[in-house]
Amino acid sequence: MQEKLEKLLDFLKSKGARYADVRYEEHVRQELYVENGVLKSFTHSVDIGTGIRVLYGNGWGFAATDERGEAALEKAALRALEIAMASNKRSNKEVHLAPEPVHRAAFKSPVMKDPFLVSDAEKIELLKAATLKMKENPRIVRATGSMVFRRIDKLFLSTEGSVINQEIYISGAGIEADAIGESGFQRRSYPASFGGDHATRGWEFVEEMKLLEHAPKVADEAAALVDAPEIEPGEYDIVISGNQLALQIHESCGHPSELDRVMGSELSFAGGSFLTLDKLGKLKYGSEHVSITADATIPGGLGSFGFDDEGVQAQKSYIVRNGLFVGYLMDRQTAAELNLRSNGAARADSWSHPPIIRMTNINLLPGSYTLEELIAGIDYGFLLDTNKSWSIDDLRLNFQFATEIAYEIKAGKLTGRIFKNPVYYDITPNFWNKCDGVANESYWHVWGVPNCGKGQPMQVMYVGHGASPARFRRVKVGVKK
Amino acid sequence: MRGETFYRNLFRLMNEHFIGMKFLAVVWEQDQSLTRFANSRIHQNVAEKKASLSVLVTKDNKLALATSNDLTVSGLKSLRERLEKMLEFATPLDYNFKLPDVSVGYPVENVAESLKKVFAEQRASIFDRMLRIAGEDVLLFGYVSDNVTENVIMSSNGTFLYQSFGGVSFNVVAMCDSGSGYASGVAKSYEELNVDEKVERAVRFAKMSKSPVEIDPGTYTVILGPEAVSDLFMYFAWLCTNGYTYELKLSPSVKYLGNKVGPDELNVYDDPTHPMQLPLMYDLCGKKREKMPIIENGVFKNVFYSHGAALRFNRKPTGHTLSLDDLDSSTPPNLVVAAGSTPVEDMIKNTDRGIYVNRFHYMNIVDPQQAMFTGMTRDGTFIVEKGQLTKAVKNMRFNVKFFDFTQNIEAISKEIESVASEYFPQVAPYMKVKNFNFTSKTA
Numbered sequence: 001m002q003e004k005l006e007k008l009l010d011f012l013k014s015k016g017a018r019y020a021d022v023r024y025e026e027h028v029r030q031e032l033y034v035e036n037g038v039l040k041s042f043t044h045s046v047d048i049g050t051g052i053r054v055l056y057g058n059g060w061g062f063a064a065t066d067e068r069g070e071a072a073l074e075k076a077a078l079r080a081l082e083i084a085m086a087s088n089k090r091s092n093k094e095v096h097l098a099p100e101p102v103h104r105a106a107f108k109s110p111v112m113k114d115p116f117l118v119s120d121a122e123k124i125e126l127l128k129a130a131t132l133k134m135k136e137n138p139r140i141v142r143a144t145g146s147m148v149f150r151r152i153d154k155l156f157l158s159t160e161g162s163v164i165n166q167e168i169y170i171s172g173a174g175i176e177a178d179a180i181g182e183s184g185f186q187r188r189s190y191p192a193s194f195g196g197d198h199a200t201r202g203w204e205f206v207e208e209m210k211l212l213e214h215a216p217k218v219a220d221e222a223a224a225l226v227d228a229p230e231i232e233p234g235e236y237d238i239v240i241s242g243n244q245l246a247l248q249i250h251e252s253c254g255h256p257s258e259l260d261r262v263m264g265s266e267l268s269f270a271g272g273s274f275l276t277l278d279k280l281g282k283l284k285y286g287s288e289h290v291s292i293t294a295d296a297t298i299p300g301g302l303g304s305f306g307f308d309d310e311g312v313q314a315q316k317s318y319i320v321r322n323g324l325f326v327g328y329l330m331d332r333q334t335a336a337e338l339n340l341r342s343n344g345a346a347r348a349d350s351w352s353h354p355p356i357i358r359m360t361n362i363n364l365l366p367g368s369y370t371l372e373e374l375i376a377g378i379d380y381g382f383l384l385d386t387n388k389s390w391s392i393d394d395l396r397l398n399f400q401f402a403t404e405i406a407y408e409i410k411a412g413k414l415t416g417r418i419f420k421n422p423v424y425y426d427i428t429p430n431f432w433n434k435c436d437g438v439a440n441e442s443y444w445h446v447w448g449v450p451n452c453g454k455g456q457p458m459q460v461m462y463v464g465h466g467a468s469p470a471r472f473r474r475v476k477v478g479v480k481k
Numbered sequence: 482m483r484g485e486t487f488y489r490n491l492f493r494l495m496n497e498h499f500i501g502m503k504f505l506a507v508v509w510e511q512d513q514s515l516t517r518f519a520n521s522r523i524h525q526n527v528a529e530k531k532a533s534l535s536v537l538v539t540k541d542n543k544l545a546l547a548t549s550n551d552l553t554v555s556g557l558k559s560l561r562e563r564l565e566k567m568l569e570f571a572t573p574l575d576y577n578f579k580l581p582d583v584s585v586g587y588p589v590e591n592v593a594e595s596l597k598k599v600f601a602e603q604r605a606s607i608f609d610r611m612l613r614i615a616g617e618d619v620l621l622f623g624y625v626s627d628n629v630t631e632n633v634i635m636s637s638n639g640t641f642l643y644q645s646f647g648g649v650s651f652n653v654v655a656m657c658d659s660g661s662g663y664a665s666g667v668a669k670s671y672e673e674l675n676v677d678e679k680v681e682r683a684v685r686f687a688k689m690s691k692s693p694v695e696i697d698p699g700t701y702t703v704i705l706g707p708e709a710v711s712d713l714f715m716y717f718a719w720l721c722t723n724g725y726t727y728e729l730k731l732s733p734s735v736k737y738l739g740n741k742v743g744p745d746e747l748n749v750y751d752d753p754t755h756p757m758q759l760p761l762m763y764d765l766c767g768k769k770r771e772k773m774p775i776i777e778n779g780v781f782k783n784v785f786y787s788h789g790a791a792l793r794f795n796r797k798p799t800g801h802t803l804s805l806d807d808l809d810s811s812t813p814p815n816l817v818v819a820a821g822s823t824p825v826e827d828m829i830k831n832t833d834r835g836i837y838v839n840r841f842h843y844m845n846i847v848d849p850q851q852a853m854f855t856g857m858t859r860d861g862t863f864i865v866e867k868g869q870l871t872k873a874v875k876n877m878r879f880n881v882k883f884f885d886f887t888q889n890i891e892a893i894s895k896e897i898e899s900v901a902s903e904y905f906p907q908v909a910p911y912m913k914v915k916n917f918n919f920t921s922k923t924a
Contacts, residue, residue: 046559064530264622274924457513
């Protein structure tokens with residue numbers, strides 16, 4: 001295949017392309033879904049194709065095809081070129097790419113147990129056992145478990161001479177329990193909601209979740225939530241668990257730090273960003289407890305890789321350092337506009353889409369507290385756990401999150417009382433400046449978010465968020481209904 | 482487009498290579514192009530051509546599904562081998578599964594001739610037209626897109642259905658200083674796409690939106706544009722019309738189905754026959770799709786049953802199986818909120834004080850039991866005073882229980898528009914609604 005792709009790049013150069021790159025990708029995916037002990041969905045898919053990106057003058061073009069013959073590839077290359085020429089005609093701005101060394105390299109996710117070599121029977125049995133365990137609680141009407149495994153083989157070549165092979169593995173799993181009672185229905189999930197947790201690791205990642213051991217607690221909490229009270233709306237001190245903070249970081253730090261959003265490329269769909277260029281190095285984004293990195297080098301993080309889809313090597317950089325906003329997520333073109341090097345955030349979800357700026361692993365660095373110490377510092381408040389709903393405005397300022405459960409804290413201790421339908425909301429920098437403590441690294445975990453939507457055509461990317469629980473003062477909880 | 486003849490041949494090959502297996506197979510083939518612009522210049526310009534074949538097999542009441550984009554004989558052989566292996570490990574369902582009965586139908590071709598060969602230059606020329614309408618002091622952000630899709634449904638029972646459809650769509654945010662306006666549209670061809678009028682509206686709203694004022698959260702009378710209406714009803718349709726969750730009593734429709742939930746002139750349909758829709762005439766199990774009421778004369782009439790949910794709960798399938806990997810869930814893909822009787826001009830003229838909302842942003846479900854939704858306003862929010870849009874308003878967050886919202890509808894416009902929504906295209910009118918609950922404002 002490499003030879004065919006090299007010929008394509010030579011062909012495009014001969015037609016006047018300033019720059020071109022090509023990605024040949026093979027995606028293999030297996031999914032299993034069990035409900036109440038019954039295997040309801042068992043799927044396997046293979047998706048293979050080539051994406052060709054061309055810069056002609058100052059215009060970009062991209063074309064993708066799932067055909068593999070030389071003639072079909074050449075046709076796609078010509079289509080990409082024709083598109084780039086149409087873009088170039090309307091271009092009133094020079095396009096530059098930040099420099100990147102030529103890489104001839106390979107990368108493979110750190111997999112101890114290849115999930116595609118684990119027997120399907122073992123996977124199905126685990127999900128069956130976990131869901132039946134949850135179903136033992138009489139209030140549980142639907143107990144579900146799911147697993148997803150992916151292998152993505154990528155071959156990247158550019159006219160600059162890079163040749164990069166990558167083999168990315170993804171494993172994910174989770175369980176959920178839906179309970180019904182006189183007062184309605186409620187759900188609890190483990191280890192996170194909307195499909196659980198995911199990583200660029202192997203079957204060992206699923207084994208470490210201990211789904212079966214956690215099943216009874218998930219069911220019991222779902223059942224108890226049905227009759228639980230709601231929190232009286234007001235301002236409270238709160239501790240937010242790691243799996244909820246992951247989404248908080250995602251929406252209120254990850255997305256606004258994407259430089260394409262700042263420069264307007266996403267304005268008509270996902271929106272812009274309040275982190276405008278004038279705020280770089282000046283905005284007090286959060287308190288001194290808040291340091292946030294973009295780090296694609298964390299072994300096993302869902303947003304980890306060897307090279308991004310422009311052939312830029314994976315890196316770690318700061319977005320927020322001790323509360324100060326200091327950096328963006330960039331691709332080569334936007335980095336060049338700031339006279340910087342790309343920090344390797346150009347990613348495509350498939351061979352059929354071009355790379356755009358995406359999160360890698362965006363992480364709130366651990367602090368020095370234990371969870372008990374964070375809770376001990378609260379006179380009356382709540383520990384909020386597991387995302388239920390999210391929404392944020394187009395500049396990423398006004399957010400509102402709902403979680404599955406709130407645990408009451410009184411006089412520095414968890415009381416054992418729980419509340420349903422907790423909702424909290426704030427304005428992003430106000431909120432992060434209310435952070436007065438982050439739990440230490442023993443609580444820190446890179447949570448996988450496999451469903452980040454961005455771009456048109458829509459791309460669904462897998463990203464990671466390192467987080468441990470953190471405490472925030474006087475946050476608005478509950479909305480008037 | 483490979484065309485019907487190619488797929489009839491594939492069906493023949495399927496029958497040869499899946500002999501002795503009970504199968505349901507679905508092909509999606511898509512050729513889609515999209516030109517994206519920001520700051521009034523094209524920054525992304527893409528085309529993708531791809532096909533996928535999904536084969537669902539059943540044996541001893543077990544299911545397995547495999548998908549590939551290799552439509553050759555060797556691809557079919559690989560799929561069969563994969564599926565046989567999967568069936569070894571699959572376990573039986575807890576209801577009696579059977580493949581859909583044979584479905585017979587003529588090929589459906591809904592691709593405008595002009596869409597069969599579209600060049601990037603043609604999309605770019607639409608963008609040129611938008612720029613001319615906007616003028617020099619307004620920046621444009623958005624996209625123009627076209628696609629041709631072929632969908633084939635085949636089964637070992639003898640079903641062969643071919644449907645093709647094409648569509649074009651666009652959206653645009655116009656920016657003028659700090660002000661912004663938005664519009665979108667969908668049509669079957671570029672000739673039918675109402676670009677000019679909608680871009681003019683987006684530009685007008687952008688110019689009116691400069692220097693927005695803050696207002697306090699609270700309940701207000703609102704006039705919602707079609708974009709905002711379609712968002713609310715899309716979330717309703719997604720959350721409340723799934724027959725599977727209804728039967729499990731995990732849906733808000735348990736409380737509301739069969740009840741009067743809004744005024745007499747509130748009518749909502751899943752309607753593939755509507756002239757402003759891009760029709761899906763068969764679902765993925767080959768069930769012919771027809772116009773079906775969801776809310777009629779203000780009464781919540783129907784939830785929908787996919788093939789799996791219908792078998793499980795002894796109901797009739799309604800033509801809403803849109804996924805082979807989840808045979809229980811259903812979604813209405815051709816949502817139409819019907820026109821009412823009030824001209825939008827009168828709706829505004831007769832409003833003494835209220836808020837006009839052009840568009841919502843980032844809606845989500847806060848509490849599924851109560852069908853409570855949240856979201857922000859965006860790109861054209863104005864105070865209405867004494868029958869006129871007077872001042873622009875800074876963006877606000879709402880939290881609304883859907884069935885309170887429908888009970889508070891005061892008027893529905895005569896005018897309806899096609900809207901390019903995030904998932905399926907929609908058709909929606911303007912609505913005037915009292916007691917709309919804004920709970921916070923943005924910075």
